[in-house]
Amino acid sequence: MNGYGEAELRAAAEAGIRAPSMHNSQPWQFRLRDGAIEVLADPARQLGVADWSGWAARLACGAATYNARLALAVHGRPAEVSLRPDSGEPNVIARLTPGRERPPTYAEQDLHAAIPRRHSNRAPFWPDPVPADARVRLIEAARIESAWLDLLVGMTALAGFAEIAGSADRVLRRDDRYQAELISWTHADHAADGVPVTAGAPRAEPQDLLPQRSFGDRRRAPGRDYEPEPLIAVLGVSGDRPIDQITAGQALQRVLLTATDAGLSASMISQPIEVPTARDQLRRSLGRTGFPQLTLRIGYGTPRSATPRRAVADVLLADERTGLRSPGT
Structure with a gap:
């Protein structure tokens, strides 16, 4: 089965960067390696005081991984996910390899469509109970x-x-x-x-x-x-x-x-x-x-506007083993 390419990498990253992170620090990077898409933690963006253990960065990168999974699924190329696949590279959070091609489910389509609409809402909510x-x-x-x-x-x-x-x-x-x-x-x-x-x-x-x-x-x-x-x-x-x-x-x-x-x-x-x-x-x-x-x-609350995100090009990494640059870098 063919590996992922640059188009899938960009789609995964575009979805991944919409994940939440503590203080909106955005501690993630994305890389294409041997036909797989990797989500990596960015140590330079780990909060030194609030997140000294890396817990919040790993939580954020896990959320970014889920978004990337949805993006690949709605493109008909769902991923098989391996978490922390390389003991020698602890910053590699997840490796997404192509699974069996299939149409996306309705649930995947609905959740993927919710990605750009999901924003943290710190304002008071209405008193209506959640059913x-x-x-x-x-x-x-x-x-x-x-x-x-x-x-x-x-x-x-x-x-x-x-x-x-x-x-x-x-x-x-x-x-x-x-x-x-x-x-x-x-x-x-x-x-x-x-x-x-x-x-x-x-x-x-x-x-x-x-x-x-x-x-x-x-x-x-x-x-x-x-x-x-x-x-x-x-x-x-x-x-x-x-x-x-x-x-x-x-x-x-x-x-x-x-x-x-x-x-x-x-x-x-x-x-x-x-x-x-x-x-x-x-x-x-x-x-x-x-x-x-x-x-x-x-x-239930009044919809909020999105917090800013870095450009996709800023979170794409080159594969240092091949010297190939990720798209947009």
Whole structure:
């Protein structure tokens, strides 16, 4: 079977760069090697303070891998995926090799169409509850990708989560290096990465249940409080090795695209995962033997505009074994 070519590489990369990443750092690269498309972590874009272990970069690259899979599938050339295929090249996150050619499924088409519409929405959501059928779809999306998604139900569970998340947020706010790094990825112009101040959450107020990262000093509009009973989802996997975190990233993106396809908005709350004691508290509160990898806030909200992305040409790598340049570089 013929390998992938430059057209498939570009399609995979164009979809891959639309994945979410902490502070919109975009820590991914793409390469064509021996007919396979590889997704690589970019060490230069790993956050030195907030992501010292590389967990967030692997989660983001896993999400980018899922988008690339969808792009190849809708072109009729679905991929077989190997995660961390080379022990000697730990930055190679995934290798996508051509599988059996077939038409895309309706689900693949719908999720692929949701890629450009998926944006983190840090603004207050409407109070409308997420219906049961949508909740089932989100749980199933995680399960298909070998992950689990727990939806917190009832104010007791929400209050417990809010205490854990708020405590973690206070720990991170006391870290001057952490805050300086956050500020360095916040901008008011049209930079190709980082978070525009307009995309950040409005300034926190005492009545807020959950912590929100501040990417600016914008006040909320009158009467636009956060929803009193948000739908909180905890995404996790059975292990906590690098390969498990990549698996969680793929599941995360499938959940986010499923939410988008259902007309829902979502934002990510990573503070309870970034602080080890908070993460352990969260795991024990769920009664889970696995490891939480990210928490999400899901609901109905006013559509937001996309955060910027670097050009595809900037994330394509040459294959150093052949000296061939990837297209656009």
